[in-house]
Amino acid sequence: MGSARLLRYVVRRLLQAVPVVLGVVVLNFLLLQLAPGDAATVLAGEAGGAPLEYIQQLRQRFGLDQPVLVQLVHYVKNILTLDLGYSFRNASPVLPLILARLWPTLLLMGMALFISVAGGVVLGLLAAVWVRSWKDHVISVVAIIAYAMPLFWVGLMLILLFSVKLDWLPTSGMEDAAAFYEGWERVIDIARHLILPSITLSLFYIALYARLMRATMLDQRGLEYVTTARAKGLTEEQITLRHMLRNALLPVVTVAGVQVGSLLGGSVVVESVFAWPGLGQLAFQSLFARDLNLLLGIFFISSCLVVAVNILVDVIYLLLDPRIRVG
Amino acid sequence: MQGFWRRFLRNPRVALGLLWLAFIVALAVGAQIFAPVSPFAIVAKPFEPPLGDFLFGTDSLGRDLMSGLIHGARTSLLIAIIATLAAVAFGTLVGALAGFYGGFVDDALMRITEFFQTIPSFIFAIVLVAILAPSGTSLVIAIATVSWPPIARVVRGEVLTIKSREFVQAAIVAGQRDIAILLGQVLPNTLSPLIVIGSLLVANAILIESALSFLGLGAPNLMSWGFQIGAGRPFLRDAWWLVTVPGVAILLTVLSINLVGEGLNDALNPRLRDL
Numbered sequence: 321m322g323s324a325r326l327l328r329y330v331v332r333r334l335l336q337a338v339p340v341v342l343g344v345v346v347l348n349f350l351l352l353q354l355a356p357g358d359a360a361t362v363l364a365g366e367a368g369g370a371p372l373e374y375i376q377q378l379r380q381r382f383g384l385d386q387p388v389l390v391q392l393v394h395y396v397k398n399i400l401t402l403d404l405g406y407s408f409r410n411a412s413p414v415l416p417l418i419l420a421r422l423w424p425t426l427l428l429m430g431m432a433l434f435i436s437v438a439g440g441v442v443l444g445l446l447a448a449v450w451v452r453s454w455k456d457h458v459i460s461v462v463a464i465i466a467y468a469m470p471l472f473w474v475g476l477m478l479i480l481l482f483s484v485k486l487d488w489l490p491t492s493g494m495e496d497a498a499a500f501y502e503g504w505e506r507v508i509d510i511a512r513h514l515i516l517p518s519i520t521l522s523l524f525y526i527a528l529y530a531r532l533m534r535a536t537m538l539d540q541r542g543l544e545y546v547t548t549a550r551a552k553g554l555t556e557e558q559i560t561l562r563h564m565l566r567n568a569l570l571p572v573v574t575v576a577g578v579q580v581g582s583l584l585g586g587s588v589v590v591e592s593v594f595a596w597p598g599l600g601q602l603a604f605q606s607l608f609a610r611d612l613n614l615l616l617g618i619f620f621i622s623s624c625l626v627v628a629v630n631i632l633v634d635v636i637y638l639l640l641d642p643r644i645r646v647g
Numbered sequence: 648m649q650g651f652w653r654r655f656l657r658n659p660r661v662a663l664g665l666l667w668l669a670f671i672v673a674l675a676v677g678a679q680i681f682a683p684v685s686p687f688a689i690v691a692k693p694f695e696p697p698l699g700d701f702l703f704g705t706d707s708l709g710r711d712l713m714s715g716l717i718h719g720a721r722t723s724l725l726i727a728i729i730a731t732l733a734a735v736a737f738g739t740l741v742g743a744l745a746g747f748y749g750g751f752v753d754d755a756l757m758r759i760t761e762f763f764q765t766i767p768s769f770i771f772a773i774v775l776v777a778i779l780a781p782s783g784t785s786l787v788i789a790i791a792t793v794s795w796p797p798i799a800r801v802v803r804g805e806v807l808t809i810k811s812r813e814f815v816q817a818a819i820v821a822g823q824r825d826i827a828i829l830l831g832q833v834l835p836n837t838l839s840p841l842i843v844i845g846s847l848l849v850a851n852a853i854l855i856e857s858a859l860s861f862l863g864l865g866a867p868n869l870m871s872w873g874f875q876i877g878a879g880r881p882f883l884r885d886a887w888w889l890v891t892v893p894g895v896a897i898l899l900t901v902l903s904i905n906l907v908g909e910g911l912n913d914a915l916n917p918r919l920r921d922l
Contacts, residue, residue: 343762355778468902470854472861473876473894476883478893484884578764585769589858593880603770604862607777619774623766628764 329638342396344623348616353388355612404617407606414617418599422621423492425598427510428591429583431518434467436525439568443526444533449560451538457529459521466527471586475520475593482516488604489516492595517594525579529572536568547550573640577633581626654914661910662737664903671900675721682714686870697888705874705887707882716896718870723900726783726866727852730790734852735845739792739797739837743829746806757803760796769795774854776864783866786859790852801844805837839915846908850901857897871895 398405404414425596447459483491494513501509540546541564549559584599591600599618606614655661674681687710695705703712745756772789779785809815810833818828859865860873872893879889 339758340762340765343783344766347766351774351778358770365649408665413778463906465898465902468850468898470857470873470876470894470897470901472873473897474859476876476890477894480883482886581765581767582769584767585772588770588773589862592862601774607773607864609863610777612778615774619767619770622770626765626767 321544326635327640330631330635333634337627339419340626344620345396345399346392348399348620349392351616352395352612399620404620405613407611407614410611410614414614417602417614418617418621421599421602422625424596425584425587425591425600426594428517428587428598429519429580430516431514432521432525432583432587433580435518436522436529437572439522439526440529441565442528443531444572445537445560445568447530447534448537451534452509456534457502460534463527463530466523467531469523471520471524472593474523475516478516478520480592489513494597512647513594513596517590517596520593521583521590524586525576525583528579529576532575533568533572536571537564540564540567547568569613570637570640573633577587577630577637580629580633584622584626614618652768655910658910658913664910667899668907671903672724674717675724678717678721681709682712682717684711686710686715686718694883696886697892703745703892704886704888706879707886707919712875712892713887715870715875716893717892719872719875720896721855721899722783722866722869722871723873723897726786726790726856726871727849729821729846730787730794730852730856731848733787733791734794734917735798735841735847737896738795739802739834739841741795742802742804743806743834743837745827746803747810747829747833748771753803756799760799760891763793764796769855769858773861773862776859781864781867783869786856786864786866789859790855791852793855794852795846798841798844798848801840802834803839805840806833809833843908843912843915845909846904850904850908853897853901853904 343587345387402415404418406412407414408419443459443463445454449461450456479491482489490513495506495509537560545563549563554562586594587598588600588603590596591598592604595601599622603615603618606612606618655700689708689710693705693707697704697712703716706712706715741760743758745753745760770792775789776785777786799841815828815832818832823831856865856871857873860871861877863877865871865874875893876890879893880885883890
């Protein structure tokens with residue numbers, strides 16, 4: 321596909337994303353209206369101990385004496401210029417607070433996405449190859465159980481087993497703050513801290529993708545291209561790995577893209593269990609501080625993140641599957 | 648119909664799921680009888696291990712864990728079921744209007760549905776509960792608000808196929824009013840997929856409720872499994888049962904609902920069984 325067409329596609333997707341982002345801003349505004357007290361007290365962080373003059377100043381700035389519609393325009397203008405307000409609790413503007421927490425979350429999500437897709441594809445493939453044998457049943461029973469486990473509980477159980485009882489892995493944090501590791505040692509230290517949170521976050525999705533993968537693989541069995549391959553004299557192994565696997569992967573990639581939003585939600589819980597210093601933990605802390613403005617900022621930025629990842633997945637999909645034509 | 652019940656009840660997974668659900672529902676309904684003392688009452692020394700005077704021991708304040716589990720079953724089921732009913736009602740309304748009227752109404756409603764599917768729903772639920780102040784009602788509102796989109800999409804799809812069927816066309820020609828056609832002819836035929844998705848949504852609602860309660864956003868005057876896990880978490884090292892037991896209760900309940908929901912799906916769509 322020509323790069324000009326790809327660029328046109330990306331631009332079109334970005335334009336389609338505009339109403340979604342605007343929608344989130346409006347939703348945030350409506351939520352602010354729902355909160356007890358007026359927006360100024362909420363923005364100042366309620367019990368955050370903001371000085372009275374600041375609240376007065378906020379009231380003026382947001383025009384809270386003006387009609388709701390005018391207030392909405394003010395709010396949208398502020399957010400779209402990335403002015404997310406100030407967090408008194410943290411004595412810092414909201415945006416840099418959030419950006420500083422972005423990369424640990426991206427690291428955790430990326431790792432969880434990789435583990436869940438890889439694990440789900442392998443397990444689903446094996447289950448399909450072993451269909452109706454006891455091994456298939458074991459995989460499906462494990463998947464059904466993993467599907468029903470609350471994330472935060474899985475995390476705590478893994479801590480209990482691997483950190484408390486076996487003492488193999490650290491319980492919390494992203495790195496050993498007291499050790500001052502540098503270079504590769506630091507990478508290895510972060511990797512060791514990453515193991516439990518990313519496994520916790522991916523278990524549910526491994527189960528989801530394994531079941532999806534198994535179903536699609538079984539669907540492919542009867543299709544004509546498989547019969548053709550068999551007639552050509554290919555071995556079952558070649559048919560499964562070279563032909564069916566590639567086709568069965570596409571639905572998994574699609575669903576994985578759709579699940580990014582829920583992965584981000586799951587990371588809030590996982591980060592608060594493992595004290596992983598990402599967006600989720602920031603959300604958890606802002607909950608306790610009743611710092612609603614920071615919480616709304618996190619909601620806004622994470623929605624933007626989901627929209628961006630969805631576009632990215634669609635572009636990857638387009639590059640993977642030549643059958644999809646860009647209109 | 649007879650074939651349905653036979654297919655449904657003969658499935659061993661369904662039987663196991665129904666058994667556990669019956670047990671939990673009995674506990675939830677008779678919570679006052681099985682655990683007359685308030686689950687927040689201090690009844691013994693803190694950190695009594697399980698299998699002593701109390702089946703599952705006591706927590707960090709000396710509250711009976713078993714009593715909390717029984718009252719927690721009531722909270723979890725009640726909130727999950729009410730939230731799911733609300734989500735099904737709202738989702739059905741949106742889906743039915745979109746599918747039935749098509750055109751601009753359909754476009755607008757489906758854009759809104761997609762919007763709610765795009766935004767990170769759990770974070771949205773957290774924001775909602777935080778702003779409405781934690782309570783049973785807030786939990787129901789938050790869970791229902793993030794759960795309705797799949798219902799709307801399924802109902803819309805069903806309505807679209809049913810709308811073109813002859814009996815609906817006949818009702819239109821006969822001059823029935825839109826609302827009568829929707830309620831009398833179209834919606835009853837969307838019931839079987841609704842039941843399946845609805846049952847799976849209850850499981851999901853329990854998971855969301857427990858996660859919110861774990862984060863400290865649960866209803867403050869209601870005992871719940873997620874709250875118990877959150878309260879036991881600082882003592883994980885020394886009192887493992889405080890975290891383990893309520894988690895197993897959530898796991899088994901969600902698992903049972905999923906098994907029953909899948910059994911319903913298999914029994915209602917026998918052609919799909921081989922998948």
